[in-house]
Amino acid sequence: MIACIVAPLVAAAIASREISYTNPSGRRLAFHRVVGQIWREGLGLMLQGAGVSGLTAFASLYFVARNWGNAGLVMTAFGIGFIFVRLALASLPDRMSGYRVAFWSMVIEAIGQAMIWGAPDESVALAGALVTGLGCALIFPALGVEALKRVSPANRGSAIDIFYGVWGPIAGVIVGQFGYAAVYMFGAASALLGAALVLTVRSPQS
DSSP states (O other): OHHHHHHHHHHHHHHHTSOOOOOOOSOOOOHHHHHHHHHHHHHHHHHHHHHHHHHHHHHHHHHHHTTOSOGGGHHHHHHHHHHHHHHHHTTHHHHSOHHHHHHHHHHHHHHHHHHHHTOSSHHHHHHHHHHHHHHHTTHHHHHHHHHHHTSOGGGHHHHTTTTOOOOHHHHHHHHHHHOHHHHHHHHHHHHHHHHHHHHTOOOOOO
């Protein structure tokens, strides 16, 4: 908790020294017009978010229900995978199609979620969290790059975050009805659905 308090204070100190970004001029579109232009990318982000929400909200309870130890390492494993890909492959969405990057990222995320769902022991579940992190790392920037191509500079501030939904309550309903493991089966299915979705979209001209 001390780290959770200190980290945003450090970030605030860094931000306070930066020069504010000037929004581009131009006609701003109505909210529903922006949504209409980037709904596929936004829906893809929402589907990707199911897996992350399942990890953050229910991984510890899932481990306890299975009588496994080291539940605290779940997000550590996820973070290692996530940060590794961001450091090693962060330029991929700029060098190739963001949709292609998002497709393979979602496939990897689905594999990680399936590993957690069917894990016979904690080591496989932790490996699944690692693989989930590897998959999730580039989905937001990959789809974000494509979403920004579809809206004018004056509307880009609202475009990137409109669809990034909150899956916690939905995951809670699934747990209540089907148990903790079902959250990760749902996460895998959502990621595969997102992968199928991005296959149907073509990148607009920059």
